Amino acid sequence: MKKIIIGENIVKSFGEGDEHRNVLDGVSVEINEGEFVAVMGPSGSGKSTLMFSLSGNDGVDDGKVVFDGKDLSTVGENELSDIRRTKMGFIFQQPTMLKNLNILDNIILPSMRGNGKNTAKISEKARALMKRVGIAELETRDITQVSGGQLQRAGICRALMSSPKIIFGDEPTGALNSKSAHEIMDIFSEINADGTAIMLVTHDAKVAARTERILFMRDGIIVSELKIPKFDGTDIDHRVEEVTAKMLEIGI
């Protein structure tokens, strides 16, 4: 299976003097192309830092990250930003969108860079994605005129505009009610079924149970992992039980 990400012995530290500590303390992790992975662990265990390191957002202090065959420490700033813009998609708990632009314009904005002449094509792609995630009718709405779930769907469209190889999601359902969270996870499952790898940081066993591999972190290392079959829409209760049992077993 081809790897989209290989992280080897990643060390990342913050702070000076007595405050200095390794937030990632030698993490090795591989993500396959098209894989759906969750990262769980207590607050402060290093989940987001791992995601930021694997996505080249943060440099690492030691070890290396190979993304799609490229050692990220060897690429220049422009190439790194191109890789991040074209091959990775990012979704956060609260999508950061501009208040003075409508939903459609917020979705297409990052894709317009260097592509000014293709506005029609870009808008067409955005509209197709909006239709797919159920927000086709919201394109002219202001971002303050939609629900949290709808805004997150717009965030997903924005992340999918470049047809990325992987989506990184940091608590993407964390601010949503359970119905919206469930619907967003259905969208992630569909995106993953199309071949896009997904890596989600989550505290929610129900979210993790929809993935196929869960990495458990504590104190800057991966202490355990759980593999389950790809979700086929059935047996969710049993999957959640498996995740929670593992969490109990390792004390997370």
Ligand SMILES: Nc1ncnc2c1ncn2[C@@H]1O[C@H](COP(=O)(O)OP(=O)(O)OP(=O)(O)O)[C@@H](O)[C@H]1O
């Ligand atoms: N830029 C930074 N400067 C200093 N310390 C940082 C920085 N980023 C993260 N940390 C520290 O690193 C540790 C791990 O943070 P991280 O956000 O990766 O944890 P997390 O597991 O994602 O937590 P949570 O579940 O609360 O989001 C925390 O103690 C945090 O305070």
